[in-house]
Amino acid sequence: MxxxxxxxxxxxxxxxxxxxxxxxxxxxxxxxxxxxxxxxxxxxxxxxxxxxxxxxxxxxxxxxxxxxxxxxxxxxxxxxxARHWYPSDPSKRAKIHSVLDWHHSYLRRGAAGLIFNSILAPLHGFRAYPQVIIQAEEILLRSLSKLENVWLKDGGFLIGSSKPSIADISLACEVMQLEVLSEKDYHRILDPYKRVKKWIDDVRSVTAPHFDEVHEYLYESQKVYREKMVIQSGKNKTRSKI
Amino acid sequence: MxxxxxxxxxxxxxxxxxxxxxxxxxxxxxxxxxxxxxxxxxxxxxxxxxxxxxxxxxxxxxxxxxxxxxxxxxxxxxxxxARHWYPSDPSKRAKIHSVLDWHHSYLRRGAAGLIFNSILAPLHGFRAYPQVIIQAEEILLRSLSKLENVWLKDGGFLIGSSKPSIADISLACEVMQLEVLSEKDYHRILDPYKRVKKWIDDVRSVTAPHFDEVHEYLYESQKVYREKMVIQSGKNKTRSKI
Structure with missing residues (x-):
């Protein structure tokens, strides 16, 4: 089976x-x-x-x-x-665990918290707290800065590796989730992080064609969410004029 | 060295x-x-x-x-x-990773979020968001329920083990952090979870005398924080009368 x-x-x-x-x-x-x-x-x-x-x-x-x-x-x-995805060397493996654990409390918390509370919750009728959105964006920006200046400081893949690990796939998919933000917010948040953007391209390239194939549904959803956000924004403007 | x-x-x-x-x-x-x-x-x-x-x-x-x-x-x-702390059997090890990962996004997020925003931030002059406190308590209560009814459902230590793993030490230390809540909040939050309370006693017992020795500073801090909370509560009442 x-x-x-x-x-x-x-x-x-x-x-x-x-x-x-x-x-x-x-x-x-x-x-x-x-x-x-x-x-x-x-x-x-x-x-x-x-x-x-x-x-x-x-x-x-x-x-x-x-x-x-x-x-x-x-x-x-x-x-x-292949062994590079989860190396058996105790120090390298420890570093990969460290990235994965950090991901939970920082990058995941910031990115998923922002997307859920600012995009998905209002469009799908779930409860969202405005202060949670502010806090999530603060955590996300700090996390992207650490991703750029700590985890990717030595170039290549995470922790300066020449080959990707499971951490690269996991964190890259997290950053990709930001694609459902409005175009303006996406560029405001992600554009300052050049190394992060290059690294996403590297992960995409090394896992091609599967990376784009598996993200196809996200790319399609991006269009739908961005259209809904424009409509929602129009409704809010009309309401504020009334 | x-x-x-x-x-x-x-x-x-x-x-x-x-x-x-x-x-x-x-x-x-x-x-x-x-x-x-x-x-x-x-x-x-x-x-x-x-x-x-x-x-x-x-x-x-x-x-x-x-x-x-x-x-x-x-x-x-x-x-x-000893091997029971991190078993080499792939399925057992996988289950321990699963508990540890779950801990980050649920129990840790709820407990640490509640303690920091409701107790530490106001007493030490850090910024706190009231809506974040509400959300953290919701996450904590859901996490304690899952700890009681999923991870501890088979009795013994986490995932029904007869001997403790690194996950037991990690999660037990998290629940212990709730000791700095006011006595009333502590009992309101923790008392419904009988298995969780017994499991904490079991982890304390199997790691004695180190568990209580390492927690000694938390027990002392509990007194200080609870006294400060009483003073703070008195000030707030006086302010609301004025």
Whole structure:
């Protein structure tokens, strides 16, 4: 029985797992869990992941969630995976864990917090707190600065490596999520970080054609979200005139 | 040269690393970095950790930060560490990574967010957002419910293990941070979670006497913070009457 990957391509950690499987030739079945439709709350999915998060995998008896845990597991359990994705050298591996852990509390928190509260929540009727948006953007800008000046300071991939690791895929998919911001906000936030932009291109290139193929749904969604934001902005202007 | 551990015992991940070193008989030097005094921003500490977080370690040439990455590294690099702390079985190890990753975005975010914004920020003059406090408490309550009903559902230690792992130390130190809440809030938040409270006692017991010794500074701080909160509450009442 092939590996099963439960994913929603609008979710950045889902995309990271999908790209990783594809670039490493891992045989898997992709099962779509549409988060905006609440499919993560079905009893069937709860049996896979009681936390209702995506992505998750089922590999034989093992049910596993949390994308970093999944990427590490796949790197170790599938012999065809090249060693540079998760090096066995204790110091290099420790540094990769350090980047992955930092990602949770900084880059993920900032990027996902900003996108959810400023774009997805108002357009899909979820509750959002304006102060949380301010805090999320502060965290995101600090995180991009650290990504540029600490993790990418030596050039190449993260922590100065000449070959990518699972951390590159995971963090690059996070930065890609910013594509659903308005064009103005996207450039305001990301343009100051030249190394980050070059690194995204490098990750795209080294995982081609899978990076763009898996991000296709995000690119399409970008158009839809940007159109909705323009309409929403027009409504708000009309309301403020009334 | 012995391992150096840069830590502040008011920080829950610092305490996790210190308890782990002590229970495993790892020879180390503890170097205090007082976060409330801003000692994490000195040039000397920046050379250890450019992210200005604690804890961090220096082991020979390796400088490492992020407590989970440190706990994993220590488990692998020090041969005296018993295997149950970080099992080599791929599925068990994957489950431990899953708990540790979940911790970042849920339990840590809720507990640390609530404590910082509702207690530390107002008492130490940092900026805090009221809506962030509301959101942090929501996340904390959901996380404690998942800790009780998912991670501890099979009894024993996390993921139903008969022996503790690095995840038990890390998450237990996080829950312990709630001790600085007011007595009323502490009981309101934690009392519904019987399994969580028993598990904390089990982690304390299996890491005795180090757990209480390393938490001694938190217990002393609890008294100070609770007295300050009473004074602050009195001032607010007087102001509202005026």
């Amino acid at each position: 092939a590996l099963k990957v439960y994913a929603d391509r609008m979710s950045e950690p889902s995309r990271a797992v999908l790209i990783f499987c594809k670039i490493n030739g891992i045989d898997f079945e992709e099962i779509q869990v549409d988060v905006l439709k609440g499919q993560q709350f079905t009893p069937e999915y709860k049996a896979i992941n009681p936390m209702h998060q995506i992505p998750a995998i089922v590999d034989g008896q093992l049910k596993l969630f949390e994308s970093h845990a999944i990427l590490i597991y796949l790197s170790c359990a599938f012999p065809g995976v | 012995a391992l150096k551990v840069y830590a502040d015992r008011m920080s829950e991940p610092s305490r996790a690393v210190l308890i782990f070193c002590k229970i495993n008989g790892i020879d180390f030097e503890e170097i205090q970095v007082d976060v409330l005094k801003g000692q994490q921003f000195t040039p000397e500490y920046k050379a250890i950790n450019p992210m200005h977080q604690i804890p961090a370690i220096v082991d020979g040439q390796l400088k490492l930060f992020e407590s989970h990455a440190i706990l994993i590294y220590l488990s692998c690099a020090f041969p005296g560490v």
